[in-house]
Amino acid sequence: MTRIINKKPNPRITRFLGLVPFGAVLILYVICSDIRLHENPNDKLLPSFGSMWSAIGQLAFTPDVRTGNYLFWADTLSSLKRLAWGMGASFVIAIVFGIALGLIPYAASLANPFVAALSLVPPLALLPILFIALGLDELSKIVLIILGVAPYLIRELALRIEQMPYELLVKAQTMGASTFQIIVRIVLPQMLPRALDGLRFSIGPAWLFLIAAEAIASTDGLGYRIFLVRRYLAMDIIIPYVAWIAALAFLMDLGLRVLSQRLFPWARASI
Structure with missing residues (x-):
């Protein structure tokens, strides 16, 4: 019987297994965010991906009024x-x-x-x-x-x-x-x-x-x-x-x- 310590995944399985934890965290975040936003649309703790993209887009692609810099890239x-x-x-x-x-x-x-x-x-x-x-x-x-x-x-x-x-x-x-x-x-x-x-x-x-x-x-x-x-x-x-x-x-x-x-x-x- 082959012991599990001697079993090695092939490169494709290795890449897939490496992405699994990241996918699980993203799915868990989406679920928790949807629950909180459904109960309170003004909740700030777990914002939706859309609101995060909008906020970062503002910092990354709109120059700051005071300095003229794109704050995200300047930071x-x-x-x-x-x-x-x-x-x-x-x-x-x-x-x-x-x-x-x-x-x-x-x-x-x-x-x-x-x-x-x-x-x-x-x-x-x-x-x-x-x-x-x-x-x-x-x-x-x-x-x-x-x-x-x-x-x-x-x-x-x-x-x-x-x-x-x-x-x-x-x-x-x-x-x-x-x-x-x-x-x-x-x-x-x-x-x-x-x-x-x-x-x-x-x-x-x-x-x-x-x-x-x-x-x-x-x-x-x-x-x-x-x-x-x-x-x-x-x-x-x-x-x-x-x-x-x-x-x-x-x-x-x-x-x-x-x-x-x-x-x-x-x-x-x-x-």
């Missing part, structure tokens, strides 16, 4: 810029310090306790400090993302380097390779795909930190708009914005996964 661009700067800086910082901590014992002894302690501090608890020290402009929001993402990536890369076969480093040194050559030719090629994967897993937390910062001190952005309209119970705007954030996060994850597969196809089997 999206502002949030993506902040996220790109924060995650890009986190990636570079993690590569530099992760390799140093994983490869150089003196650097590990000096900085490991500090990085470990920093990674345990809730980044949102630092938000007031950042606003006071750096102001309410873009820098404080970007630094919050860095503080939330970089320590995790640094520890992940350092651990991965420590788990590398030590024989590789011994052979390289036997053949006369310098520390710089070992980093560039051995460590860096193996760590870059892992760093990209770590960045993928940090997309969700990075969005969380960004939304929190935009909600508290910003004049644009997806998080700012959500918290601005919440006072009017505008669920016809909030729900599409949340869905849009989820879609953007999914596309970012997909893009990083494809990039990793294109640049480092040899690493897929070992990750």
Whole structure:
């Protein structure tokens, strides 16, 4: 008898099963929305898809009277810029310090306790400090993302380097390779795909930190708009914005996964 753990669906069934939960959530939402709207046509908690499309269409395709911007796209661009700067800086910082901590014992002894302690501090608890020290402009929001993402990536890369076969480093040194050559030719090629994967897993937390910062001190952005309209119970705007954030996060994850597969196809089997 074939055990269920040994049964694998074919690609078509896999794609279908992957869509089932999304379809179930949509159907459940439509049913609950119809029930509430039937009892109270003015209900705002679960708006119909038509009202959500109308509200988002107004923000996306009608220029704002005060600024002349299309608010939906302006909010999206502002949030993506902040996220790109924060995650890009986190990636570079993690590569530099992760390799140093994983490869150089003196650097590990000096900085490991500090990085470990920093990674345990809730980044949102630092938000007031950042606003006071750096102001309410873009820098404080970007630094919050860095503080939330970089320590995790640094520890992940350092651990991965420590788990590398030590024989590789011994052979390289036997053949006369310098520390710089070992980093560039051995460590860096193996760590870059892992760093990209770590960045993928940090997309969700990075969005969380960004939304929190935009909600508290910003004049644009997806998080700012959500918290601005919440006072009017505008669920016809909030729900599409949340869905849009989820879609953007999914596309970012997909893009990083494809990039990793294109640049480092040899690493897929070992990750």
